[in-house]
Amino acid sequence: MDTKKSDFIWMAGGPQGSGVDSSANIFARACCYGGLHVYGKREYSSNIKGLHSYFQIRVSTEKVEAMVDRVDLLCTFDAESVVRHIWEVTPGGGIICDTGVLETKIFSIPTLPPSFLEEFRKNLDEKGLHPETVNDLLSELKKNDVRIYAVPYLEMLKEIGKEVGEEQLSKLTRMINVLTLGVSFGLVNYDKKNVEKAINNIFGKKPSIVSMNLLAFNKAYDHAREKFGDTGFKLNTIKTDEERIFLQGTQAVALGKLAGGCRIQAYYPITPAADESEYLEEKQVLENGGAIIVMQTEDEIAAITMATGAALTGVRSATSTSGPGFSLMVEGLGWAGINEVPVVINYYQRGAPATGLPTRHGQDDLRFAIHASHGEFPRIVLCSGDIEECFYDAAQAFNYAERYQTPVIHLIDKALANSNMSCKMLDPRLVIIERGELLNEADISGKNYRRFDFTDTGISPRLPIGTPGAVFWNTGDEHSETGHITEEPMMRTRMLEKRMKKLDTADREIPLGEKIKFFGDEDAPAIIVSWGSPKGAILEAMEMLKNDGYRTGFLQVRMPHPLPKEYITKVLGKTSKKIDIEGNYSGQLAGIIREKTGILMDYFVLKWNGRPMSSDEVYNALLRILQNKAQVRQVLNGGS
Amino acid sequence: MALKIADYKTQVFNDWCPGCGNFGILTSLQMALVDMQLAPSRVAIFSGIGCHAKIPHFMNTYGIHTLHGRALPFAIGAKLADPGLEVIVHGGDGDGLGIGAGHFVNTGRRNMDMTYIIHDNGVYGLTKGQPSPTLKLGVKTKANPKPNINEGINPIALALATGYTFIARSYCYDVAHLKETIKKAINHKGMALVIVQQCCPTYNDINTKDWYGGEDRKDPATGKPVPRLYKLEDTGYDGVVRKPEEALVKTAAAFAKAYEWGDRIPTGVFYQNELVSTYQERISQRIADYLKMPPAKQVIADREGKSATSITRLLEELKVT
Ligand SMILES: Cc1ncc(C[n+]2csc(CCOP(=O)(O)OP(=O)(O)O)c2C)c(N)n1
Ligand code: SF4
Ligand SMILES: [Mg+2]
Numbered sequence A: 001m002d003t004k005k006s007d008f009i010w011m012a013g014g015p016q017g018s019g020v021d022s023s024a025n026i027f028a029r030a031c032c033y034g035g036l037h038v039y040g041k042r043e044y045s046s047n048i049k050g051l052h053s054y055f056q057i058r059v060s061t062e063k064v065e066a067m068v069d070r071v072d073l074l075c076t077f078d079a080e081s082v083v084r085h086i087w088e089v090t091p092g093g094g095i096i097c098d099t100g101v102l103e104t105k106i107f108s109i110p111t112l113p114p115s116f117l118e119e120f121r122k123n124l125d126e127k128g129l130h131p132e133t134v135n136d137l138l139s140e141l142k143k144n145d146v147r148i149y150a151v152p153y154l155e156m157l158k159e160i161g162k163e164v165g166e167e168q169l170s171k172l173t174r175m176i177n178v179l180t181l182g183v184s185f186g187l188v189n190y191d192k193k194n195v196e197k198a199i200n201n202i203f204g205k206k207p208s209i210v211s212m213n214l215l216a217f218n219k220a221y222d223h224a225r226e227k228f229g230d231t232g233f234k235l236n237t238i239k240t241d242e243e244r245i246f247l248q249g250t251q252a253v254a255l256g257k258l259a260g261g262c263r264i265q266a267y268y269p270i271t272p273a274a275d276e277s278e279y280l281e282e283k284q285v286l287e288n289g290g291a292i293i294v295m296q297t298e299d300e301i302a303a304i305t306m307a308t309g310a311a312l313t314g315v316r317s318a319t320s321t322s323g324p325g326f327s328l329m330v331e332g333l334g335w336a337g338i339n340e341v342p343v344v345i346n347y348y349q350r351g352a353p354a355t356g357l358p359t360r361h362g363q364d365d366l367r368f369a370i371h372a373s374h375g376e377f378p379r380i381v382l383c384s385g386d387i388e389e390c391f392y393d394a395a396q397a398f399n400y401a402e403r404y405q406t407p408v409i410h411l412i413d414k415a416l417a418n419s420n421m422s423c424k425m426l427d428p429r430l431v432i433i434e435r436g437e438l439l440n441e442a443d444i445s446g447k448n449y450r451r452f453d454f455t456d457t458g459i460s461p462r463l464p465i466g467t468p469g470a471v472f473w474n475t476g477d478e479h480s481e482t483g484h485i486t487e488e489p490m491m492r493t494r495m496l497e498k499r500m501k502k503l504d505t506a507d508r509e510i511p512l513g514e515k516i517k518f519f520g521d522e523d524a525p526a527i528i529v530s531w532g533s534p535k536g537a538i539l540e541a542m543e544m545l546k547n548d549g550y551r552t553g554f555l556q557v558r559m560p561h562p563l564p565k566e567y568i569t570k571v572l573g574k575t576s577k578k579i580d581i582e583g584n585y586s587g588q589l590a591g592i593i594r595e596k597t598g599i600l601m602d603y604f605v606l607k608w609n610g611r612p613m614s615s616d617e618v619y620n621a622l623l624r625i626l627q628n629k630a631q632v633r634q635v636l637n638g639g640s
Numbered sequence B: 001m002a003l004k005i006a007d008y009k010t011q012v013f014n015d016w017c018p019g020c021g022n023f024g025i026l027t028s029l030q031m032a033l034v035d036m037q038l039a040p041s042r043v044a045i046f047s048g049i050g051c052h053a054k055i056p057h058f059m060n061t062y063g064i065h066t067l068h069g070r071a072l073p074f075a076i077g078a079k080l081a082d083p084g085l086e087v088i089v090h091g092g093d094g095d096g097l098g099i100g101a102g103h104f105v106n107t108g109r110r111n112m113d114m115t116y117i118i119h120d121n122g123v124y125g126l127t128k129g130q131p132s133p134t135l136k137l138g139v140k141t142k143a144n145p146k147p148n149i150n151e152g153i154n155p156i157a158l159a160l161a162t163g164y165t166f167i168a169r170s171y172c173y174d175v176a177h178l179k180e181t182i183k184k185a186i187n188h189k190g191m192a193l194v195i196v197q198q199c200c201p202t203y204n205d206i207n208t209k210d211w212y213g214g215e216d217r218k219d220p221a222t223g224k225p226v227p228r229l230y231k232l233e234d235t236g237y238d239g240v241v242r243k244p245e246e247a248l249v250k251t252a253a254a255f256a257k258a259y260e261w262g263d264r265i266p267t268g269v270f271y272q273n274e275l276v277s278t279y280q281e282r283i284s285q286r287i288a289d290y291l292k293m294p295p296a297k298q299v300i301a302d303r304e305g306k307s308a309t310s311i312t313r314l315l316e317e318l319k320v321t
Helices: A020-033 A079-088 A114-127 A134-142 A153-164 A169-173 A176-187 A192-203 A207-228 A249-259 A274-282 A300-311 A323-338 A366-371 A387-404 A489-509 A534-547 A565-573 A588-597 A615-626 B022-036 B052-058 B071-081 B093-099 B101-110 B155-162 B175-187 B209-213 B244-258 B279-286 B312-318
Strands: A008-015 A037-043 A052-060 A071-076 A089-098 A147-151 A244-248 A262-267 A293-296 A316-322 A344-349 A380-383 A408-413 A419-424 A473-475 A516-520 A526-530 A552-557 A577-582 A603-606 A633-635 B043-047 B062-065 B086-092 B115-120 B166-171 B192-197 B229-231 B265-273
Touching: A008 A020, A008 A079, A008 A176, A020 A037, A020 A052, A020 A176, A020 A192, A020 A244, A020 A419, A052 A079, A071 A079, A071 A176, A079 A089, A079 A114, A079 A134, A089 A134, A089 A176, A134 A147, A147 A176, A147 A207, A153 A169, A153 A176, A153 A207, A176 A192, A176 A207, A192 A207, A244 A249, A244 B312, A249 A262, A249 A274, A249 A344, A249 A387, A249 A408, A249 B312, A262 A274, A262 A300, A262 B071, A274 A293, A274 A316, A293 B071, A300 A316, A300 A323, A300 B071, A300 B101, A316 A323, A316 A387, A323 A344, A323 A366, A344 A387, A366 A380, A366 A408, A366 A588, A380 A387, A387 A408, A387 A419, A387 A489, A473 B052, A516 A534, A516 A565, A526 A534, A526 A565, A526 A588, A526 A615, A534 A552, A534 A577, A534 A615, A552 A565, A565 A588, A577 A588, A577 A615, A603 A615, A615 A633, B022 B052, B022 B115, B022 B175, B043 B052, B043 B071, B052 B062, B052 B086, B062 B071, B071 B086, B071 B093, B071 B101, B086 B093, B093 B101, B093 B115, B093 B155, B101 B155, B115 B175, B155 B166, B155 B192, B155 B244, B155 B265, B166 B175, B175 B192, B175 B265, B244 B265
Parallel strands: A008 A071, A071 A089, A089 A147, A262 A293, A262 A316, A316 A344, A344 A408, A380 A408, A473 B062, A526 A552, A526 A577, A577 A603, A603 A633, B043 B062, B043 B086, B086 B115, B115 B192, B166 B192, B229 B265
Antiparallel strands: A008 A052, A037 A052, A037 A419, A244 A419, A516 A552, B166 B265
């Protein structure tokens, strides 16, 4: 069984800074305008200009939430993109390239690293191929039923330049992206109006740029239709009444935070988290009054402590970071824990440790999020599995933080942060605000307020600092009910116990449906356990397996801490194949489940090469397991 | 009813060493608040970690005893969210100029309307007397096995270079001067820094009360000690910038004064410039109703507990069908 053949996979590749992103944005929007669904994955290097980046877009008539391993139409800006992605193009597919790169010598492309070239040469040797130039390579591919659409980029750009009176080549080459878009859409004979609308949307602020790009698009489109005619691909618009948006993961988080009432965001720039803060700052003034303040701090220590200081005043506040930043935040996190301050950390994982793979995907930080800090204090860790969940979870995180007066870590990953998809309009009315036991001046009037009073739930009613009629103290030292330092053994025992009790309260009160999602059959012979972004690929793989006649179930853990262990025990206890799927080396979630339930997983499907899981590779791994042909541990290595 | 000094005191046992200079700072702070009649629940005192940092526990105001070196960012967060708070931050010389130096520098750039008081005792008191970042090169205090191998930071010069708009020095045992300096700092519109020369009788046996007072150098004529500390005000020095074009000249003059040390140590206001926009003013330019509706006072839920924030326009921008 294959992933849906009817879906169309388009990829744009080029050097960073050459407009890959905007071409992909236009492509995706144009498809959306035509009633189609899209899912886009962005891959880039830790570099500003020159190194390779690409954007892969899957177009479908139904909603899609994962990538597949093939490319139907590869749209290249340079020679490197041809070489890098050539084997991904599926038989029957096509490659758009510049006639100017055909004579480029493959092994002299300076930006291709030696390790890549070595691997590439090995691959060629195995195939018995000895191409020297890009053209040689492409000729080989033709045998594979891959079509080559070579277009003279420069010539066409110069023509356009003449028409608009622009001679500067550097300005013209900026339009390579739109030129290749024109060829792409010409080849699939797509309705031009939708693309023009998308170009207007992306470049709308500058009329002269819009008209130049429209010209380039139209020229390339017509050229493709004339020169290549019908190609076998056809992208048809469809009618839809559904209200849809095209959304990136970081935007979903930002919007969720706004709807959830976040009004202070302190951050230090880091990939892939910074997009969220920049979006928030751009949109900081709210349409119905009020605003969010976005503070760029001197480091992540300042970011978390500033957010925490703000939270003391009663405002909902947050910080947003990825692994290196969170490492710096750990002492501050403990302070918020011992002082019972609701603060939210949106934690975007990437390949780690240290700087790791700064722009690439990873899911290596689950254990770190759960355990970071010296000492023990309650915290809640919430993991989103898709972009829509990112929105609702980003808002919900504040409810948990305030109800249990403790830090909440919202774990996201690069695959979610930098992916885009079309989805149903978000519904902000579903966002409920629960502020927990938050007091005001009237509540405490005439009373002797104590910040850390002992209660049955462990939750002591909270008062914002600055409230008239009271004062209290906070300290990172152990403290008494008033918040003054104590080192008395009895008080220490009771106070730490009070704090930890909040975790039991949270575990008891938070409905199971918020902590776990189950898909498929609970009594299936194989149950998958996972968290975070693999969700989309897993769901699609399950669908494919169902068509093959296999029954599976999928337990998506959304709250790994506190872990809903009774339910997990119940579901996993019944199945004969327990399969862990996650994006790290050691199977961190599996380890946590074993710790909390004693249950050991039978199979592990793991990946840590910096690339998200595709539906195809998850499907193949699961199939091997279901056919009893798999090793206990399968390591995936797909993606370019 | 007028607030009295007792209204600013707590019952918490004060465990500073007998004779510690911190006592003078505590008293001056309480006296300043009495003079200003600031309601205790409007005041939030933040501190880092060190002997000095226990001060909030002795003050009957909101008191936030934070982490080593981090008092400033905690305090900035609170002030940003609730600009109506009177925020006073206490740092140590190790706390504020060693581990927290990055925050010291960046706080200057922001010019938040707050007060920062550094208790400068030349040592890491609470960890038993290691040299602090302000201890001068070659000085060996009691607990140190070797003389200091590093040069000391000049916090006043550093503050001038990083944008603090009120910079003063005072002395822990001159309670009247310190009280007035703290009041000026609180009243200042913008980020105010007060460096307090604080004696640590337990570990700093060099910069002692006698040393500051000049007991080791008596005037042969009168037989009286010649104090090392002197007041800038008494010399006709005026560090206040009243016109924009004065700023550079006054900064340069303050720099020169900042480097006086040893035999003559200036106290008082080195530099003050209220013409620089504060962070609050800068935000208000972007968010017109910031002061009227600061983050801490915004309503985020309606009566039924649903989100009160409209994101319709933002969603509209993302719409594709
Ligand atoms: C992250 C961290 N590192 C080290 C310490 C240990 N420590 C506690 S107080 C202190 C030095 C305090 O010196 P200073 O800031 O000058 O304050 P003083 O005690 O002199 O008032 C140190 C290093 C700590 N609390 N936290
Ligand atoms: S060690 Fe020094 S600074 Fe600390 S309390 Fe004692 S005298 Fe004061
Ligand atoms: Mg000190």
